[in-house]
Amino acid sequence: MKGSLDLFLGTMFSGKTKRAMQTIGPLIGAGASYVLFQSSWNKRDGNVWRSRGLSYTLPAQVIDLSKPNFLGEMDSLAEDREVIGIDEPFSFVCCNSPESYEKNAERYAAKLAELVLEWKADGKKVFIPSIHAFFNKRPVHFVSDIYRYADRVEFCVESTCSKCQKPASLTQRTHNGQPSKYGEPLLVLDGEKGWEYFPVCADHFRE
Ligand SMILES: [Zn+2]
Numbered sequence: 453m454k455g456s457l458d459l460f461l462g463t464m465f466s467g468k469t470k471r472a473m474q475t476i477g478p479l480i481g482a483g484a485s486y487v488l489f490q491s492s493w494n495k496r497d498g499n500v501w502r503s504r505g506l507s508y509t510l511p512a513q514v515i516d517l518s519k520p521n522f523l524g525e526m527d528s529l530a531e532d533r534e535v536i537g538i539d540e541p542f543s544f545v546c547c548n549s550p551e552s553y554e555k556n557a558e559r560y561a562a563k564l565a566e567l568v569l570e571w572k573a574d575g576k577k578v579f580i581p582s583i584h585a586f587f588n589k590r591p592v593h594f595v596s597d598i599y600r601y602a603d604r605v606e607f608c609v610e611s612t613c614s615k616c617q618k619p620a621s622l623t624q625r626t627h628n629g630q631p632s633k634y635g636e637p638l639l640v641l642d643g644e645k646g647w648e649y650f651p652v653c654a655d656h657f658r659e
Pocket residue numbers: 613614615616617618652653654655656
């Protein structure tokens with residue numbers, strides 16, 4: 453089988469996981485072996501891939517990020533699989549402050565990108581739904597590392613601005629109604645402890 457890499461990019465709620473699931477579904481239906489990865493940070497979805505726009509879920513392998521060799525574990529689990537998915541690769545990072553994220557991101561992103569490219573070279577089909585920018589407009593290192601190797605990039609635009617209903621291009625995050633500031637934790641779930649995410653257009657993004 454010829455390897456490939458498909459990226460599904462967009463804001464929060466843009467339909468990226470849905471599009472990835474709709475693309476992977478027929479391959480699984482045709483009997484392809486697969487593993488879909490979810491990071492242990494995503495406690496909301498646990499051991500499934502889920503999209504608000506779909507009535508079904510797909511079983512996922514939760515990767516415990518507290519294990520120092522979690523990338524090695526992912527590689528072992530992917531070894532005999534034809535189809536591999538990584539949901540929100542930015543969350544596969546062992547730290548939660550923007551400072552330490554940015555310090556570690558290059559090393560982490562490069563390692564994960566290396567792994568994905570090895571899988572592709574081995575003939576595996578890799579599917580990755582990911583935000584294209586953080587809530588604070590900062591880059592998602594992994595995406596910029598891997599983008600140029602993708603066979604197909606789909607920009608998902610299902611989300612509309614929560615203020616004006618125009619197509620959304622950014623993700624706004626608020627904490628108790630106030631725009632999130634640089635220095636606040638990167639990895640918080642929507643609805644957790646006063647944190648909320650909204651898709652917005654550039655005109656309605658609040659710094
Ligand atoms: Zn707007």
